Every structure is written in structure tokens, then in C-alpha cells.
Amino acid sequence: MLKARTLTVEIARPPEDVYNFLVEPANLAHWTLVKNGRPDPVAGPNSWTYDGVRGPVTVHFTPPNPYFVLDYRMQMGPQIVHSASVRIIRNGAGSVLTHTSVQQPLVSDAMFGSEEEWMMSDLLVLKTLMEK
């Protein structure tokens, strides 16, 4: 069993809007620190590589689906550094984003805690962007 943590963010936009924004890999650069996204078919059918703060990072996305599931895995070199199940759910005219991270092997408790804080601040940037 790996440690898991769930973050939730309420977003005052319909779930279709939030999902349609997030399902497009190019949009990741609009609310996180990665830049210059490009498809990386060698890494996988739904994988993109970006320029990250600490070098190239590959993100393996979930194919488009009617459940608004946006699970992803982040890879640096050969190692999966972050893995999360994400979903957009309906809340009246708005949405709730649930983000469950699983602490990867070799990631320390301190590093996992810090990653989750960064993740929450990214998610709040996303919220602000979507609610603009």
C-alpha cells in the first residue's frame, strides 16, 4: 500500500468546460510551470513531453472519456515521479475536482508533503483561471 492523499477544489464553471480545458494537453502550460508541450508518441499514445523546471518531463494522460476522468502519470527519465487519479464531478452549475495522489516508491514523506502543497497551489491557479 502506498500513501494516498486526496485534494478537492470547487470550481464555479460547468464540469464540461473544466474537462474540455484539461483534456487538452497543450493547456497544461497555462496553469503549471511546464512549457513548450509537444506530443511524444514514442512515450505512449496519450503522452506529451514538456520543458519542466528540472528538465524534460513526460506526462501520460488518460484518453478522452465520458466520465471526465483525467488520471495522469508524470515521468522524468525512466522513473514515474508522480501518479494521480483525477476527476471532474458535477456540483449543480459548478464542478468539484478531486485529485488523489499516490506516493511513489523512492519519494520521501517530506517530498510527498511538499509536492501536495505545490499541487494545491497549482489547482488554485487552475480555479482562478477557469473562474475568470
Place this chain on the structure above:
Amino acid sequence: MRRSHTISLYIDYPYDATYRYLADPRNYGEWAAVDKASYRPLGNGDWEAMTNFGGIRHFRFTPINAFGVLDHAVFVPGETLLWTPMRVTPNEEGTELVFTFYQRPGMSDAEFASAIEWVTTDFLALKSLLEAPRR
């Protein structure tokens, strides 16, 4: 937008088996807050039961899917469906379950807090049921 509360819990039971169990509507009466004896299928694919929180309700479940999505609607026949989001995902040899509960119209904050406690109890019952050694 309603207030929402998300519960997540780890179940020490393999993901495939957990999903298969929860995706089968026949098993819902085993762990949810319904009177098991009254729980029965209806002709249209929905289910019906007397609930522990009062009154007959109908239940509608999400078809089998590859994402572990287990949303279900609990509703008074003829009224609007309020879907309850629920999902399971793998965590090594076990399973993570995520469930979101909404404050319903007319529900006070105290009632909402109490409902969250009841729902949490349901999930702890489910966890015990799945983690108990199989005979």
C-alpha cells in the same frame, strides 16, 4: 453550488475484485444504508429499497466501465436525480475509494455534518466487509 465533502479511504482488497463487487447492483444492499430485505430490482434497470434514513428510494447505477466509476443516483421516484460521484482506483495490491457527498436542498449544516458521519459509517462497513477473510 452546493457544499460538498469528499471521503477517501484505502481498502486492503484488490482493485479488480473491489470494482467487480461494487459495480454489481445486487451487492449494494449488503453495505449501503438500506433495508436489505426490501432491496429489489425494478423492470427498468433501477433498484428500490426502504432506506435507513427514511422512506422508499430508487437507485440507478453507472454501467460497467474501464475507469472504476461507480456513480449512483438515490432518488424519490418522479423527482430529479441527484448523482453521487464515487470511484475506485488501484493502489498497489489494494484500492483507493473516493466518494463525494453533497449538501442537499433543505439540509442544514448540522444535518449535513451528521449525514457525512452516517455515510462514512457505510464505507467503513464496506471496508470491513471486503477486508474480512473470505470463507
